[in-house]
Amino acid sequence: MKAILDLLFPRRCPVCGEIVRPAGSLICPSCLPELSFTTPPVCKKCGKEIADETVEYCRDCMARPHTFEYGVALLNYNEAARRSVSQIKYNNKREYLDFYGKALAARYAGTIARMSVDAIVPVPVHPSRKRRRGFNQAEVLAQILGKYLNIPVSPDLLIRTRKTHPQKDLTPRERLSNLKGAFTAPPIPPSIRSVLLIDDIYTTGSTIEACTCTLKTAGIRHVYFAVICTAGGR
Ligand SMILES: [Zn+2]
Ligand SMILES: [Zn+2]
Incomplete structure:
Protein backbone atom coordinates (compact mmCIF):
# COMPACT_ATOMS: atom_id res chain seq x y z
CA MET A 1 0.00 0.00 0.00
CA LEU A 35 21.11 21.23 6.55
CA SER A 36 23.19 22.33 9.52
CA PHE A 37 22.27 20.19 12.53
CA THR A 38 23.03 21.83 15.88
CA THR A 39 26.07 20.36 17.61
CA PRO A 40 27.35 20.79 21.19
CA PRO A 41 28.17 22.88 23.04
CA VAL A 42 24.71 24.47 23.09
CA CYS A 43 23.07 26.99 25.40
CA LYS A 44 21.48 25.20 28.37
CA LYS A 45 18.45 27.46 28.11
CA CYS A 46 17.59 27.92 24.43
CA GLY A 47 19.61 25.22 22.65
CA LYS A 48 21.54 27.63 20.38
CA GLU A 49 25.09 26.63 19.56
CA ILE A 50 27.64 28.47 21.68
CA ALA A 51 31.30 28.92 20.88
CA ASP A 52 32.65 28.30 24.32
CA GLU A 53 31.84 25.33 26.51
CA THR A 54 33.01 27.10 29.65
CA VAL A 55 29.83 29.19 29.67
CA GLU A 56 26.35 27.76 30.18
CA TYR A 57 24.24 30.24 28.26
CA CYS A 58 24.33 32.13 24.99
CA ARG A 59 24.65 35.91 25.00
CA ASP A 60 20.91 36.33 24.39
CA CYS A 61 19.95 34.22 27.38
CA MET A 62 22.52 35.95 29.59
CA ALA A 63 21.19 39.37 28.60
CA ARG A 64 17.49 38.49 28.88
CA PRO A 65 16.21 36.04 31.45
CA HIS A 66 13.54 33.67 30.14
CA THR A 67 10.74 32.10 32.11
CA PHE A 68 10.59 28.84 30.14
CA GLU A 69 12.60 25.89 31.47
CA TYR A 70 14.71 25.09 28.38
CA GLY A 71 14.37 24.01 24.80
CA VAL A 72 15.93 22.15 21.90
CA ALA A 73 16.52 23.00 18.25
CA LEU A 74 17.19 20.61 15.39
CA LEU A 75 18.91 22.94 12.92
CA ASN A 76 20.85 26.13 12.60
CA TYR A 77 18.92 28.59 10.46
CA ASN A 78 21.01 28.58 7.28
CA GLU A 79 19.94 29.31 3.72
CA ALA A 80 18.68 25.76 3.06
CA ALA A 81 16.60 25.83 6.26
CA ARG A 82 15.24 29.28 5.45
CA ARG A 83 14.10 28.17 1.99
CA SER A 84 12.62 24.93 3.30
CA VAL A 85 10.62 26.59 6.09
CA SER A 86 9.31 29.32 3.80
CA GLN A 87 8.20 26.65 1.28
CA ILE A 88 6.25 24.99 4.09
CA LYS A 89 4.57 28.21 5.17
CA TYR A 90 4.03 30.08 1.96
CA ASN A 91 3.93 27.34 -0.66
CA ASN A 92 1.85 24.72 1.16
CA LYS A 93 4.67 22.15 1.45
CA ARG A 94 3.41 20.67 4.68
CA GLU A 95 4.75 17.23 3.71
CA TYR A 96 8.25 18.55 4.53
CA LEU A 97 7.19 18.52 8.18
CA ASP A 98 7.20 14.70 8.12
CA PHE A 99 10.97 14.81 7.83
CA TYR A 100 11.43 17.48 10.51
CA GLY A 101 9.02 15.79 12.92
CA LYS A 102 10.73 12.44 12.52
CA ALA A 103 14.20 13.98 12.86
CA LEU A 104 13.21 15.91 16.00
CA ALA A 105 11.71 12.76 17.54
CA ALA A 106 14.77 10.67 16.69
CA ARG A 107 17.24 13.21 18.01
CA TYR A 108 15.43 14.39 21.15
CA ALA A 109 13.27 11.44 22.28
CA GLY A 110 15.43 11.03 25.42
CA THR A 111 15.56 14.74 26.26
CA ILE A 112 11.82 15.14 25.78
CA ALA A 113 11.13 12.03 27.89
CA ARG A 114 13.13 13.64 30.73
CA MET A 115 10.94 16.76 30.49
CA SER A 116 7.99 14.45 31.28
CA VAL A 117 5.43 16.78 29.76
CA ASP A 118 1.69 16.15 29.91
CA ALA A 119 0.96 17.69 26.53
CA ILE A 120 2.50 19.13 23.39
CA VAL A 121 1.23 22.63 22.54
CA PRO A 122 1.87 24.21 19.14
CA VAL A 123 2.45 27.97 19.00
CA PRO A 124 -0.82 29.17 17.47
CA VAL A 125 -1.16 31.41 14.43
CA HIS A 126 -4.06 33.84 14.15
CA PRO A 127 -7.20 32.04 12.86
CA SER A 128 -7.31 34.24 9.75
CA ARG A 129 -3.73 33.31 8.91
CA LYS A 130 -4.48 29.63 9.46
CA ARG A 131 -7.49 29.89 7.16
CA ARG A 132 -5.44 31.51 4.42
CA ARG A 133 -2.55 29.05 4.73
CA GLY A 134 -4.83 26.06 5.28
CA PHE A 135 -2.86 24.83 8.28
CA ASN A 136 -0.64 25.91 11.15
CA GLN A 137 2.84 24.50 10.53
CA ALA A 138 3.57 24.28 14.27
CA GLU A 139 0.40 22.28 14.82
CA VAL A 140 1.19 19.81 12.02
CA LEU A 141 4.71 19.39 13.42
CA ALA A 142 3.30 18.89 16.94
CA GLN A 143 0.96 16.15 15.70
CA ILE A 144 3.82 14.30 14.00
CA LEU A 145 6.07 14.58 17.05
CA GLY A 146 3.22 13.55 19.36
CA LYS A 147 2.59 10.46 17.30
CA TYR A 148 6.25 9.39 17.37
CA LEU A 149 6.69 10.09 21.08
CA ASN A 150 3.21 9.05 22.19
CA ILE A 151 2.42 12.37 23.87
CA PRO A 152 -1.02 13.98 23.52
CA VAL A 153 -1.22 17.21 21.51
CA SER A 154 -3.38 20.05 22.87
CA PRO A 155 -3.67 22.84 20.30
CA ASP A 156 -6.47 24.49 22.32
CA LEU A 157 -4.37 25.38 25.37
CA LEU A 158 -3.13 28.54 23.64
CA ILE A 159 -5.15 30.90 21.50
CA ARG A 160 -3.83 33.70 19.33
CA THR A 161 -6.13 36.60 19.99
CA ARG A 162 -4.37 39.30 18.09
CA LYS A 163 -2.75 39.49 14.69
CA THR A 164 0.84 40.66 15.03
CA HIS A 165 3.29 42.24 12.64
CA PRO A 166 5.96 39.91 11.25
CA GLN A 167 8.67 39.68 13.88
CA LYS A 168 11.67 39.53 11.59
CA ASP A 169 12.26 43.26 11.16
CA LEU A 170 11.89 44.16 14.83
CA THR A 171 14.42 44.57 17.64
CA PRO A 172 14.13 42.18 20.61
CA ARG A 173 12.37 44.87 22.67
CA GLU A 174 9.93 45.63 19.84
CA ARG A 175 9.29 41.92 19.41
CA LEU A 176 8.15 41.57 22.98
CA SER A 177 5.81 44.55 22.87
CA ASN A 178 4.53 43.40 19.46
CA LEU A 179 3.45 40.16 21.15
CA LYS A 180 1.94 41.73 24.23
CA GLY A 181 -1.55 40.34 24.66
CA ALA A 182 -1.24 38.26 21.48
CA PHE A 183 -1.94 34.98 23.29
CA THR A 184 -4.49 33.83 25.80
CA ALA A 185 -5.12 30.50 27.51
CA PRO A 186 -8.49 28.98 28.40
CA PRO A 187 -8.94 27.35 31.85
CA ILE A 188 -6.28 24.61 31.93
CA PRO A 189 -7.26 21.11 33.13
CA PRO A 190 -5.45 20.43 36.45
CA SER A 191 -3.98 17.23 34.99
CA ILE A 192 -1.78 19.32 32.68
CA ARG A 193 1.17 20.75 34.57
CA SER A 194 4.04 20.59 32.10
CA VAL A 195 3.98 21.26 28.38
CA LEU A 196 6.28 21.20 25.37
CA LEU A 197 5.77 24.18 23.06
CA ILE A 198 6.41 23.64 19.35
CA ASP A 199 7.35 26.28 16.78
CA ASP A 200 9.25 26.40 13.50
CA ILE A 201 11.89 29.04 14.30
CA TYR A 202 13.44 30.41 17.48
CA THR A 203 15.21 33.74 17.03
CA THR A 204 15.34 35.89 20.16
CA GLY A 205 12.81 33.71 21.94
CA SER A 206 10.14 36.40 22.31
CA THR A 207 7.34 34.24 20.87
CA ILE A 208 8.18 31.25 23.09
CA GLU A 209 8.57 33.66 26.01
CA ALA A 210 5.16 35.28 25.42
CA CYS A 211 3.51 31.84 25.17
CA THR A 212 5.28 30.71 28.35
CA CYS A 213 4.07 33.74 30.32
CA THR A 214 0.49 33.14 29.17
CA LEU A 215 0.64 29.42 30.06
CA LYS A 216 2.28 29.99 33.43
CA THR A 217 -0.25 32.67 34.34
CA ALA A 218 -2.93 30.11 33.49
CA GLY A 219 -1.38 27.62 35.92
CA ILE A 220 1.13 25.55 33.92
CA ARG A 221 4.21 24.86 36.05
CA HIS A 222 6.86 23.91 33.51
CA VAL A 223 7.24 24.99 29.90
CA TYR A 224 9.80 23.51 27.50
CA PHE A 225 10.09 23.96 23.77
CA ALA A 226 11.29 22.27 20.59
CA VAL A 227 11.80 24.04 17.26
CA ILE A 228 13.00 23.09 13.79
CA CYS A 229 15.58 25.85 13.61
CA THR A 230 17.31 28.40 15.74
CA ALA A 231 18.83 31.59 14.35
CA GLY A 232 22.01 33.32 15.34
CA GLY A 233 23.90 30.66 17.26
CA ARG A 234 27.73 30.43 17.77
ZN1 LIG B 1 20.40 30.75 24.89
ZN1 LIG C 1 16.86 16.89 -2.25
Whole structure:
Protein backbone atom coordinates (compact mmCIF):
# COMPACT_ATOMS: atom_id res chain seq x y z
CA MET A 1 0.00 0.00 0.00
CA LYS A 2 2.76 2.39 1.00
CA ALA A 3 4.60 1.61 -2.25
CA ILE A 4 1.47 2.43 -4.25
CA LEU A 5 1.03 5.70 -2.34
CA ASP A 6 4.67 6.59 -3.01
CA LEU A 7 4.04 5.97 -6.69
CA LEU A 8 0.88 8.08 -6.79
CA PHE A 9 2.14 10.86 -4.54
CA PRO A 10 5.91 10.84 -4.77
CA ARG A 11 7.57 12.38 -1.75
CA ARG A 12 9.34 15.70 -2.30
CA CYS A 13 12.63 16.57 -0.62
CA PRO A 14 12.43 19.40 1.96
CA VAL A 15 15.73 20.82 0.69
CA CYS A 16 15.65 20.63 -3.14
CA GLY A 17 11.93 20.10 -3.73
CA GLU A 18 12.58 17.24 -6.17
CA ILE A 19 11.14 13.73 -5.90
CA VAL A 20 13.11 11.80 -3.28
CA ARG A 21 15.09 8.74 -4.33
CA PRO A 22 15.15 6.10 -2.98
CA ALA A 23 11.36 5.94 -2.57
CA GLY A 24 10.42 5.69 1.10
CA SER A 25 13.05 8.19 2.26
CA LEU A 26 11.97 11.62 3.48
CA ILE A 27 15.00 13.52 2.16
CA CYS A 28 17.61 13.01 -0.61
CA PRO A 29 20.77 11.58 0.96
CA SER A 30 22.73 14.14 -1.08
CA CYS A 31 20.67 17.06 0.30
CA LEU A 32 21.04 16.10 3.95
CA PRO A 33 24.48 17.79 4.33
CA GLU A 34 22.95 21.11 3.24
CA LEU A 35 21.11 21.23 6.55
CA SER A 36 23.19 22.33 9.52
CA PHE A 37 22.27 20.19 12.53
CA THR A 38 23.03 21.83 15.88
CA THR A 39 26.07 20.36 17.61
CA PRO A 40 27.35 20.79 21.19
CA PRO A 41 28.17 22.88 23.04
CA VAL A 42 24.71 24.47 23.09
CA CYS A 43 23.07 26.99 25.40
CA LYS A 44 21.48 25.20 28.37
CA LYS A 45 18.45 27.46 28.11
CA CYS A 46 17.59 27.92 24.43
CA GLY A 47 19.61 25.22 22.65
CA LYS A 48 21.54 27.63 20.38
CA GLU A 49 25.09 26.63 19.56
CA ILE A 50 27.64 28.47 21.68
CA ALA A 51 31.30 28.92 20.88
CA ASP A 52 32.65 28.30 24.32
CA GLU A 53 31.84 25.33 26.51
CA THR A 54 33.01 27.10 29.65
CA VAL A 55 29.83 29.19 29.67
CA GLU A 56 26.35 27.76 30.18
CA TYR A 57 24.24 30.24 28.26
CA CYS A 58 24.33 32.13 24.99
CA ARG A 59 24.65 35.91 25.00
CA ASP A 60 20.91 36.33 24.39
CA CYS A 61 19.95 34.22 27.38
CA MET A 62 22.52 35.95 29.59
CA ALA A 63 21.19 39.37 28.60
CA ARG A 64 17.49 38.49 28.88
CA PRO A 65 16.21 36.04 31.45
CA HIS A 66 13.54 33.67 30.14
CA THR A 67 10.74 32.10 32.11
CA PHE A 68 10.59 28.84 30.14
CA GLU A 69 12.60 25.89 31.47
CA TYR A 70 14.71 25.09 28.38
CA GLY A 71 14.37 24.01 24.80
CA VAL A 72 15.93 22.15 21.90
CA ALA A 73 16.52 23.00 18.25
CA LEU A 74 17.19 20.61 15.39
CA LEU A 75 18.91 22.94 12.92
CA ASN A 76 20.85 26.13 12.60
CA TYR A 77 18.92 28.59 10.46
CA ASN A 78 21.01 28.58 7.28
CA GLU A 79 19.94 29.31 3.72
CA ALA A 80 18.68 25.76 3.06
CA ALA A 81 16.60 25.83 6.26
CA ARG A 82 15.24 29.28 5.45
CA ARG A 83 14.10 28.17 1.99
CA SER A 84 12.62 24.93 3.30
CA VAL A 85 10.62 26.59 6.09
CA SER A 86 9.31 29.32 3.80
CA GLN A 87 8.20 26.65 1.28
CA ILE A 88 6.25 24.99 4.09
CA LYS A 89 4.57 28.21 5.17
CA TYR A 90 4.03 30.08 1.96
CA ASN A 91 3.93 27.34 -0.66
CA ASN A 92 1.85 24.72 1.16
CA LYS A 93 4.67 22.15 1.45
CA ARG A 94 3.41 20.67 4.68
CA GLU A 95 4.75 17.23 3.71
CA TYR A 96 8.25 18.55 4.53
CA LEU A 97 7.19 18.52 8.18
CA ASP A 98 7.20 14.70 8.12
CA PHE A 99 10.97 14.81 7.83
CA TYR A 100 11.43 17.48 10.51
CA GLY A 101 9.02 15.79 12.92
CA LYS A 102 10.73 12.44 12.52
CA ALA A 103 14.20 13.98 12.86
CA LEU A 104 13.21 15.91 16.00
CA ALA A 105 11.71 12.76 17.54
CA ALA A 106 14.77 10.67 16.69
CA ARG A 107 17.24 13.21 18.01
CA TYR A 108 15.43 14.39 21.15
CA ALA A 109 13.27 11.44 22.28
CA GLY A 110 15.43 11.03 25.42
CA THR A 111 15.56 14.74 26.26
CA ILE A 112 11.82 15.14 25.78
CA ALA A 113 11.13 12.03 27.89
CA ARG A 114 13.13 13.64 30.73
CA MET A 115 10.94 16.76 30.49
CA SER A 116 7.99 14.45 31.28
CA VAL A 117 5.43 16.78 29.76
CA ASP A 118 1.69 16.15 29.91
CA ALA A 119 0.96 17.69 26.53
CA ILE A 120 2.50 19.13 23.39
CA VAL A 121 1.23 22.63 22.54
CA PRO A 122 1.87 24.21 19.14
CA VAL A 123 2.45 27.97 19.00
CA PRO A 124 -0.82 29.17 17.47
CA VAL A 125 -1.16 31.41 14.43
CA HIS A 126 -4.06 33.84 14.15
CA PRO A 127 -7.20 32.04 12.86
CA SER A 128 -7.31 34.24 9.75
CA ARG A 129 -3.73 33.31 8.91
CA LYS A 130 -4.48 29.63 9.46
CA ARG A 131 -7.49 29.89 7.16
CA ARG A 132 -5.44 31.51 4.42
CA ARG A 133 -2.55 29.05 4.73
CA GLY A 134 -4.83 26.06 5.28
CA PHE A 135 -2.86 24.83 8.28
CA ASN A 136 -0.64 25.91 11.15
CA GLN A 137 2.84 24.50 10.53
CA ALA A 138 3.57 24.28 14.27
CA GLU A 139 0.40 22.28 14.82
CA VAL A 140 1.19 19.81 12.02
CA LEU A 141 4.71 19.39 13.42
CA ALA A 142 3.30 18.89 16.94
CA GLN A 143 0.96 16.15 15.70
CA ILE A 144 3.82 14.30 14.00
CA LEU A 145 6.07 14.58 17.05
CA GLY A 146 3.22 13.55 19.36
CA LYS A 147 2.59 10.46 17.30
CA TYR A 148 6.25 9.39 17.37
CA LEU A 149 6.69 10.09 21.08
CA ASN A 150 3.21 9.05 22.19
CA ILE A 151 2.42 12.37 23.87
CA PRO A 152 -1.02 13.98 23.52
CA VAL A 153 -1.22 17.21 21.51
CA SER A 154 -3.38 20.05 22.87
CA PRO A 155 -3.67 22.84 20.30
CA ASP A 156 -6.47 24.49 22.32
CA LEU A 157 -4.37 25.38 25.37
CA LEU A 158 -3.13 28.54 23.64
CA ILE A 159 -5.15 30.90 21.50
CA ARG A 160 -3.83 33.70 19.33
CA THR A 161 -6.13 36.60 19.99
CA ARG A 162 -4.37 39.30 18.09
CA LYS A 163 -2.75 39.49 14.69
CA THR A 164 0.84 40.66 15.03
CA HIS A 165 3.29 42.24 12.64
CA PRO A 166 5.96 39.91 11.25
CA GLN A 167 8.67 39.68 13.88
CA LYS A 168 11.67 39.53 11.59
CA ASP A 169 12.26 43.26 11.16
CA LEU A 170 11.89 44.16 14.83
CA THR A 171 14.42 44.57 17.64
CA PRO A 172 14.13 42.18 20.61
CA ARG A 173 12.37 44.87 22.67
CA GLU A 174 9.93 45.63 19.84
CA ARG A 175 9.29 41.92 19.41
CA LEU A 176 8.15 41.57 22.98
CA SER A 177 5.81 44.55 22.87
CA ASN A 178 4.53 43.40 19.46
CA LEU A 179 3.45 40.16 21.15
CA LYS A 180 1.94 41.73 24.23
CA GLY A 181 -1.55 40.34 24.66
CA ALA A 182 -1.24 38.26 21.48
CA PHE A 183 -1.94 34.98 23.29
CA THR A 184 -4.49 33.83 25.80
CA ALA A 185 -5.12 30.50 27.51
CA PRO A 186 -8.49 28.98 28.40
CA PRO A 187 -8.94 27.35 31.85
CA ILE A 188 -6.28 24.61 31.93
CA PRO A 189 -7.26 21.11 33.13
CA PRO A 190 -5.45 20.43 36.45
CA SER A 191 -3.98 17.23 34.99
CA ILE A 192 -1.78 19.32 32.68
CA ARG A 193 1.17 20.75 34.57
CA SER A 194 4.04 20.59 32.10
CA VAL A 195 3.98 21.26 28.38
CA LEU A 196 6.28 21.20 25.37
CA LEU A 197 5.77 24.18 23.06
CA ILE A 198 6.41 23.64 19.35
CA ASP A 199 7.35 26.28 16.78
CA ASP A 200 9.25 26.40 13.50
CA ILE A 201 11.89 29.04 14.30
CA TYR A 202 13.44 30.41 17.48
CA THR A 203 15.21 33.74 17.03
CA THR A 204 15.34 35.89 20.16
CA GLY A 205 12.81 33.71 21.94
CA SER A 206 10.14 36.40 22.31
CA THR A 207 7.34 34.24 20.87
CA ILE A 208 8.18 31.25 23.09
CA GLU A 209 8.57 33.66 26.01
CA ALA A 210 5.16 35.28 25.42
CA CYS A 211 3.51 31.84 25.17
CA THR A 212 5.28 30.71 28.35
CA CYS A 213 4.07 33.74 30.32
CA THR A 214 0.49 33.14 29.17
CA LEU A 215 0.64 29.42 30.06
CA LYS A 216 2.28 29.99 33.43
CA THR A 217 -0.25 32.67 34.34
CA ALA A 218 -2.93 30.11 33.49
CA GLY A 219 -1.38 27.62 35.92
CA ILE A 220 1.13 25.55 33.92
CA ARG A 221 4.21 24.86 36.05
CA HIS A 222 6.86 23.91 33.51
CA VAL A 223 7.24 24.99 29.90
CA TYR A 224 9.80 23.51 27.50
CA PHE A 225 10.09 23.96 23.77
CA ALA A 226 11.29 22.27 20.59
CA VAL A 227 11.80 24.04 17.26
CA ILE A 228 13.00 23.09 13.79
CA CYS A 229 15.58 25.85 13.61
CA THR A 230 17.31 28.40 15.74
CA ALA A 231 18.83 31.59 14.35
CA GLY A 232 22.01 33.32 15.34
CA GLY A 233 23.90 30.66 17.26
CA ARG A 234 27.73 30.43 17.77
ZN1 LIG B 1 16.86 16.89 -2.25
ZN1 LIG C 1 20.40 30.75 24.89
